[in-house]
Amino acid sequence: MIAHECVHVMETLSGQIIIKGFDAKRSFEHPGVKELFKKFIDEMGTDEFKRRYLTAD
């Protein structure tokens, strides 16, 4: 969800539209966002991802 809104922020800055035809009723997340999110995790590694973001607030 945060990733989705971050993509919207970058759409604003770039003038590019990345999220098209997204229907939140039918699918929880847009495929383009899922792909970017997966790449982000792959580059960081799951252990580092958990350590950095999934620790206690």
Next chain:
Amino acid sequence: MFVGIVGGRYRRERPIDIFAKDFLIFLKDELSLKGDWMPKVKVLLCNDDTWTRLWDIQNRTIPGNPEEYMPMPDLNRQKWQGANGWVYRLINYDSEGRWIRPSERERLGALMRIGFNRVQAEDLAPFDAVIFLHTSRPIEAGEKGQPVAGIL
């Protein structure tokens, strides 16, 4: 006379704020975007009650205004309840198309114009974008059998 921003309830960075910051940096490289600085973002979680009140606020944003550039999807109150999140952007452009930060006065004015009270506007004005997340949606999606990776 304008006295400047004195708020600061949201200055502490939490893991979800750090994720948003890191993911924006990743997107900037991934999408080959040019810009001298990265937007400062805050992530706020909204329960159903807050989300309902946000409808009126988001409804006052006007596509094409300095404070809101992207066209909003066709929304009504019912669709709004099913939305996962909303991002309010406080970013402007100079005459050469470079991203610039509006002044404190402009940001505070924009936030109050769409319906935040002064205290809320002072808290939110330090950020270039505020991400509001509807916390009921991941639960609802999970109940419908949709894959849910969590709030991130």
